[in-house]
Amino acid sequence: MNFLYPGFLFSLLAVAIPILIHLFNFRKFKTVYFSNVKFLKTVTAEHASQEKLRNLLILCCRILAIVFLVLAFAQPYWSSGITGSIENARLVNIYIDNSYSMEAVNKEGSLLDEAKRRAKELAKQFGLNDKFQLTTNDFEGKDQRPVSREELFNLIDEVKVSPAQKSLQQVLNRQNLTDAGKRNRYNYILSDFQQQFVGKGAVSIAADAVLNLVRLNANTIPNIAVDSIWALSPVHKPGGQEKFVVQLRNYSAEKRTGIPLKLVVNNQQRALATLDIPAEKSVRDTVTFSGLSAGWQKGLVSIKDFPVTFDDELKFAFKVSSGLSVLQISGGTQEKYISALFGADPYFRLRTMPESNILYADFHNYNLIILSGLKNPSSGLAQELKTYLKNGGTVVVFPDPGVSATIYSSFLTGIDLPKITALGKDTVSVSYIDLKNNIFNDVFEEIPSKLDLPKVNHYFVYENQTRSNREDLMKLPGGQSFFSRYRLGKGKVYLSAASLNSNEGNLSQHPVFVPLMYKIALTSVPDQPLYYTIGSSNYLSAATVTVNPNQSLRLVSGKQEVIPEIRQVPGQTLLYVADQIKTSGIFELHKADSLIGSYAFNESRAESDLHYADDKTLQSVFGRKKVNMMNASGDLLAKGVENNRTELWKLCLVLCAVFLAIEALLIRFFNKLKI
Template structure:
């Protein structure tokens, strides 16, 4: 048996007090005169043994009452935890879940307030010299240092609801990082334990850490969130009709009916709708709007849903451009078909150059480059195009069938494309079209049974290579490639088997040619993400921004102004914001007084699912790893911690026994009477 406070055992010297009183019985005797002394002697002899017995029992009761009272203060326990060494001291890490779900209310008030109270109870269960770590979802640097008990209690009061979202494995890893030396390691996780928090994967922990999960009582609440948004077209043109796809999710157990949905852009209402969503289902809706001007647009999708409102709005941003830059690199003959195609629409701004007059430095200004029948493809051009594609660009290759086969084979191999094997001169016809590909989506109103497909007189055949990812679009008989898409890194290349000359076939004059090339041009536009997620997306990606020696980019929002770290990578500018953005909204990226971009941030939707794991579910995540649970409904935290850390505590038993012996003394004094025989 061990003692938490052995210093109190010195108080056992107090048992000498009743012993002294017993030995030096301070009672004063009164002299009584009797006529018959022999009779008095007989009575005295008969009662002396009973009086001695009574005095001894009273003395024993007093001594035992004092002994057990002292033991109760010394906190005796039977140590059932062999891994704990009290001499080494304790390091206690307490994770306080401050995510949005902790803003919910139960009988104890808000879950966050209850969590703070529980954290304080845990801290008070340890000694004054123990060290503590407070950890929240913010993962702040100041929470990586150890605090004394007073500092820890003050830090708890400063915790507020945060937009950050973490997983249980991340929390445990962070807690284990603070443990050092030979001190006893205690980790506590105070949370409502939403299902997304623990996840579905197995959770690992250090065997030397005693982990305790403190589950708060939370009620499952109905909730609907605006989950995501996307455009049908990546291209945004001024004063044209747009269609936006909205996804809503009902996390509740009941159907949601007539939920109002509203779309505003630049604070102007553009569309409204009323939707119904089945319980636990995801609903997708399409909203149409028009009337956009040039420049950056700030859109907000919103619904009305109670009691949880943090996920009722979704911010997104996009840019409407006046035109799209396209480069055509042409062979010896004129590029009349490409020029006629793209010059017919003022949205496209086409630049045509000869293969002998290429400005490689200007490649980054274009989203699409068309190689139109070049006869002398060089290795230098191949390397520049490869870099362009790796940076997200799109290339379309219409080869010159009059060129040398081996030169094209080497050129295509440098671009990680299949090599040319031969030139076929037998007239044939495209036999198959991949209508399910996104390029052909919404191209045909109805699909004819016998579709008229392009004719071809001269074409290259390509070597099949299983290591190269290929998406066939148009195929010749026997599965030969006529036009295919090859995704490469973050860009793409469209490779045709023939050129656009009339001697090669009728592709340039075929009705399929115009929508096909328009769709490729639209798909080549690489818009920035419509929105970012707070505490998840810490890097903002922009097209390359050229900065002078004394220039920098600023990120400016509502009461927010920082200069982020900027780096250049793969032809893009990367802005590192770390965890500095904590509020949903719009932020302008400025270079001096010019707005380079507008980025939107939203809260993490992982907190939208208000369903929780129970103790059995959590235990399964840990497998054979030993963990402890504290049920705040059934257990007192202080007692549960003391029992877990110290084994079986006996102070309550000692206190009860002390009271029992005090009661025994009272009974002996009052009811143990001496009998006189006459």
């Protein structure tokens, strides 16, 4: 048995008062002269034993009445087994879910406002010596210290809706970071308990904490969200046609019709549509526009849907490149196919270097390097290409089967490619083409039943080894590789088995050659996400940025400014923003006065799903561990405190009153002498 206020136990010294009264009779006797007391003495002797018993019973009743009265003020209770010392009071950790879903309303107003009110009511039920800790989705450092009740109220008043998203397990882990010491730990979760917040896996809780789940019930409301957007165009050219796919999702149980969709780029409306969305389904719409100039573009997809509005907009950013740099390293002056292919389009900036005069220092300036018909590929070239690939470059190798296989094998193994095992001289046709690969997936509008594929009569046979980084785009009979892609570091190598010489095959003159090389070139541009998600995207990538010791990079959006931490890795610069970005927007990356890039941030769409976990689901994630589940009503908020112990102070008051009543009955009716 423990006591909530053990200091009152000193009052037990008051039991000395009835004892003293019993030992010393303070009543003054008056002498009455009487002629003969012989018979009175006889009566007194006969009832002496009964009188003594009566006095002892009265004394016991008085002592017990005082004892139980003192115990009632000390508030005893039986503990349910939770460790801790009541002398050090309690540590109460209250989590208030301040995600976007808490903007939903019920008869009490918004769920967030109700949660803040209930948190204050709950705190009032604890003692003055208790300490409190507030947890929200922001996981701020200032909330990791125990505070008084008054400080807690101030922190609760400051809680606002946040785009940060946390899971139930993350919240519980955060609550238990603070050492409770000798205090009893009470954890409260005030939330609407969305399904995505609860999750489906098992949830672990601290053994020394009493966990109470307080559910806040919202009115059932429909919601439609702009779920995502992606580009169909692998690269964005000035004035070229742009194709974007927008996906909307209906989270309600009813079909929604006539949803207006608007696409704006650089504050100019580019597309407008009206969509019907089935219940709990997604629909996609492809929007097409053109006329963009070179540079960074800022886009916005929006709909109109009430009352949940945070997911009605999706911001995105992308770059329209002014051109793409291609380097051709040729082993012969007769090579003309690459020059004819890329020289006809001004978007491609083609430069040709002879094998005898290669400028290795310029490799980083090119998006794509093509090796065509090299006669004597050196180990130095292999080493430079390996560094280029490590930094994210793209290389295409068209070997010359007329050159010694030993020379080429040494070169290929120098950049981690398979060596040559044989030289094929029989005329064969390509037997397989991977039309699902991103290189070919949008080349053919309709696949013919008998597809005409390239032929070759002079080619290398490469070592057939199982490699996880190898993708065969085209194969020869027998599963031999004809044109394959290898991922090396951050870069890609496309290795052909034949040259572009028309005397050795017709690949360079085949219709598939143009889209093949164009798609390789277009996909060589580093792919930056159209947008990032607040709270889950902590790293941003940019092309390598050189920063002096006294310089810094700035992410700016309106009045918001973030100074990211810079980390240099091969081929790119990583910008670590942690949790500095709190609101959605398009941030421009500046180095001094120059613009380096644009990055869009949006809220997580997980909060758009307004489906909630029921009590059965909540209990299932905790298994057999006991948790207290309750609704947010005033008479239930104390349940979490009461369930941890059995209060005895009311029983003490009842027993005090009982013994006082027994004393009164003893005085009035127990063997009262009649003389």
